Amino acid sequence: MFDLSGQRQEIITANGHLLVMGGPGSGKTTIALLKAKHIIESSVLRKEQKVLFLSFARATITRVEQQVKPVFGVLDADKLEITTYHSFIWTILKSHGYLLTQHRLLRLLPPYEASSAFSGLSKEAVELEKRRLLTEDGRIHFDLFAHTCKELLARSNALRELFGASYPLIFLDEFQDTDSEQWALIQLLGRSSTLVALADLEQRIYGFRGASPERINEFKDAFHPQSFDFRQENNRSNGTDIVAFGNDLLTGINIEKSYQDVHVYKIASWNENMLFGLKYKLLDHVKNLKRNQEDWSIAVLVPSNNLMLKVSDFLSRIQKTRNGSLPQIQHDVAVDVEGPTIAAIVIAEMMDAASCGCCTMELLVRRLREHILGRSGENHPTTKRDSALAQTLSDYLTIGKKTKEKNLLAELGQIVTMLNALCMTGDVASDWVSVRSAFKDRTAECLKQIYVDSFFIKLLHKGSALNTSLGEIWRANKNYIGAASAVDAALTQEYFATATKTWQSVNVMTIHKSKGKEFDVVIIYEEKYAGRFVNRNGSGDARLVLRVAATRARKHVDIMTPQDDPCPLLQMN
Numbered sequence: 001m002f003d004l005s006g007q008r009q010e011i012i013t014a015n016g017h018l019l020v021m022g023g024p025g026s027g028k029t030t031i032a033l034l035k036a037k038h039i040i041e042s043s044v045l046r047k048e049q050k051v052l053f054l055s056f057a058r059a060t061i062t063r064v065e066q067q068v069k070p071v072f073g074v075l076d077a078d079k080l081e082i083t084t085y086h087s088f089i090w091t092i093l094k095s096h097g098y099l100l101t102q103h104r105l106l107r108l109l110p111p112y113e114a115s116s117a118f119s120g121l122s123k124e125a126v127e128l129e130k131r132r133l134l135t136e137d138g139r140i141h142f143d144l145f146a147h148t149c150k151e152l153l154a155r156s157n158a159l160r161e162l163f164g165a166s167y168p169l170i171f172l173d174e175f176q177d178t179d180s181e182q183w184a185l186i187q188l189l190g191r192s193s194t195l196v197a198l199a200d201l202e203q204r205i206y207g208f209r210g211a212s213p214e215r216i217n218e219f220k221d222a223f224h225p226q227s228f229d230f231r232q233e234n235n236r237s238n239g240t241d242i243v244a245f246g247n248d249l250l251t252g253i254n255i256e257k258s259y260q261d262v263h264v265y266k267i268a269s270w271n272e273n274m275l276f277g278l279k280y281k282l283l284d285h286v287k288n289l290k291r292n293q294e295d296w297s298i299a300v301l302v303p304s305n306n307l308m309l310k311v312s313d314f315l316s317r318i319q320k321t322r323n324g325s326l327p328q329i330q331h332d333v334a335v336d337v338e339g340p341t342i343a344a345i346v347i348a349e350m351m352d353a354a355s356c357g358c359c360t361m362e363l364l365v366r367r368l369r370e371h372i373l374g375r376s377g378e379n380h381p382t383t384k385r386d387s388a389l390a391q392t393l394s395d396y397l398t399i400g401k402k403t404k405e406k407n408l409l410a411e412l413g414q415i416v417t418m419l420n421a422l423c424m425t426g427d428v429a430s431d432w433v434s435v436r437s438a439f440k441d442r443t444a445e446c447l448k449q450i451y452v453d454s455f456f457i458k459l460l461h462k463g464s465a466l467n468t469s470l471g472e473i474w475r476a477n478k479n480y481i482g483a484a485s486a487v488d489a490a491l492t493q494e495y496f497a498t499a500t501k502t503w504q505s506v507n508v509m510t511i512h513k514s515k516g517k518e519f520d521v522v523i524i525y526e527e528k529y530a531g532r533f534v535n536r537n538g539s540g541d542a543r544l545v546l547r548v549a550a551t552r553a554r555k556h557v558d559i560m561t562p563q564d565d566p567c568p569l570l571q572m573n
Contacts, residue, residue: 007228012038017223018196019216022230023243023551028198029064032171033071033080035196039169040079049166052193053082055173057516064173081167085182086142089149093140096152096159103138108492112341114141116374119382119390146181153188164192174516175199175219177211183218190223197225242557246547249569262550262557264570269528269562275314278525279326281558282315285521286329286506299519300331300508301549307531308333312508334509339375341491343453346371348480348487350435351470354419355479362397364412369393372446375453389446408444415439415447424480428470431480466490511549522553528562534569543569 008027011018012035022028036051045051055061064082090108097106109117109130117133118126133139140148153160170189172178175197178186186195197219212218219225240261248254267277282298289296300315302308312333319326346367353359372390373382382390392405415438424431439451469486473479503517511524511533524546526533534542546569550557561567 007230008034011035011228014226015194017190017194017225019219019225019227020196020198020230021200021216021228022198023200023247026200026230028200028230029060029173030067030071032173032196032198033064033067036080036169036171037071045079045168049168050079050081051169051171052088052167053080053171053173054085054088055082055516056085056177057174058084060173060516063516063518086145089145089185092149092152092163093145096156097138097140097148099156099159100148100151101135101138105138106134107137107139109133109139109141110341110488110492111142112338112345112374112491114374115338116342116370119373120387146179146185150181150185150188153185160188161192163189167193169194169196172197176201176213176215178215179211183215187222195223195225200231240555242553243551245557246551249547249550250543252569254570261553261555262559264559264561266561266563266566269564272314272319274525274527274560274562275311276319276321276326278311278523278560279315279319279329281560282329282506282523283326285523285556285558289520293520295504297504297519298506298521298523299503299514299517299552300506300523300525301511301514301552302508302525302531303511303533304531305510307525307527308508308510310527310530311525315506315508329506331506331508332503334507334513339371339449339453340455342371342374343450344487344491345484346450347432347436347454348483350419350438351424351431351480352483354422354435355424355431355474355483356481357420359416359419361409361412361416364416365393365397368412368446368450369397371450371453375449386446408446411442411444411447415442424474426471426474426478428467428474465493511545514552515548517552518554519552520554521556521558522550524549524557524559526561526567528565533561533567 008031011020011031020028020031032053036053039045039051053064055064061082061084068080068082093106098104114130118129121129130141130144133141134144134148153163167189170193172186172195176199189195197216199216201213201216220227241259242261245254245259245262248257265277265281267274278300282300285298289298300311302311312331315329315331318328349363349367350359353363369390372386372393389405396409418438419435422431422434424434436451436454439447439454442448442451466487469490470480470483473482473486503519507519514522524533533546550559559567559570561570
């Protein structure tokens with residue numbers, strides 16, 4: 001039962017701007033929904049008005065939406081709009097972006113296109129190219145969303161007042177993560193709307209994106225809000241010492257203490273010993289959770305994408321042991337979208353061409369080059385090897401230059417021949433698999449990577465919008481011409497989808513991707529070389545990141561670190 005005494009009741013009935021501080025599981029979201037319910041049921045909203053709840057993480061949006069029915073029941077929930085900052089801004093830009101550019105409609109420049117387009121450019125050149133693409137081509141990068149929307153509202157009082165009239169009350173979840181452009185936009189919204197900022201400075205892990213520890217004070221200075229503090233309360237993992245560990249971690253006193261619900265394991269790091277230790281521990285948790293509850297969730301959180309894929313590969317295989325074997329563990333992986341997305345575009349383009357027997361070397365080489373340059377993402381530079389390979393493919397396309405990559409060209413030729421010989425059936429999933437299989441068991445790593453990356457796209461299940469779209473293309477033409485555009489559109493829509501999956505069973509992801517999610521058990525795992533929690537100076541930001549990881553858990557946390565080089569933040573008794 002949620003306690004509505006004291007400060008919580010004050011928040012519900014208070015007028016004006018508010019600042020609500022609280023740690024993980026302190027009840028910030030619940031009290032926000034209860035305040036929204038109070039406003040809606042007080043009949044102060046006009047027919048066209050709604051309460052707006054904004055959050056950065058889609059996982060948070062899903063969790064908030066799950067709480068709406070218990071709080072609101074079935075009535076009046078349509079007066080509450082729950083969405084991400086990006087989705088909200090995109091709604092404004094799609095409708096009114098033409099006021100700033102010569103283009104009637106703006107188009108999104110998705111990360112997978114951006115990472116390919118910006119490959120090899122300096123930081124300064126990338127920023128110039130983003131702005132050029134917006135003004136000349138009408139293609140907008142996510143980084144320019146807040147800036148462009150701010151410009152719109154700053155120049156148009158009428159537009160700003162329109163949104164203020166539409167959303168008289170706006171909740172700002174994860175306020176501590178706002179960068180300077182987002183903060184400038186929020187200040188404009190606050191001229192016409194009442195703002196309720198929900199924040200936790202100790203969950204500020206996006207400093208590298210421009211989040212500032214001064215943002216809370218800036219909000220106070222700008223709006224003089226009534227402030228409430230719930231940082232000592234914990235509802236998510238109530239009855240455990242998980243939050244106590246997280247708070248102790250910030251000051252380093254965890255080193256002198258032991259905890260009932262947080263265990264640190266120092267494991268010898270020879271060969272795959274640490275991975276075996278992880279798998280044994282994971283199997284124990286799965287067994288215990290299955291015994292005690294029907295719905296359960298475990299997250300394996302790691303510091304880097306490379307380690308995430310390494311862990312996923314190990315969990316997916318059977319390992320021989322002295323006493324038998326360790327089974328495969330079914331799990332979901334929260335991968336970065338760039339590689340899988342470009343791989344899906346490649347598969348769709350090949351479906352298009354193969355369905356009418358017109359697949360060519362030039363088409364395949366062009367798409368392969370885009371995958372090589374774009375799959376690592378904007379924040380990870382392309383390796384020298386990949387840059388050289390991409391240049392070789394560019395030379396092949398532009399000047400027909402001979403290349404040392406003769407084996408690669410031979411395999412590309414084999415794929416083209418194989419695809420043109422395919423007999424498409426119109427069964428979308430089956431045809432997709434047939435095309436994807438052309439990249440399987442190739443000797444060239446860049447071709448095998450397309451096959452591997454494409455497995456992380458799970459939009460083709462029966463009844464999905466993408467399956468339906470490709471099916472309609474086939475029924476109309478008896479081919480898949482336009483498949484790449486359909487996949488592109490479906491994946492672009494995914495960036496703004498507010499309904500995301502519920503994280504059940506076993507999940508593997510980076511620590512940063514766990515933000516906004518909750519699990520029964522969290523295993524935080526690092527290795528000596530493949531990925532570390534912190535650099536060796538033990539910076540404050542690393543403490544914040546590790547605290548966020550631990551406080552995703554409702555019941556228990558295990559932390560695994562190399563015995564011969566343990567994390568300096570985790571030297572507990």
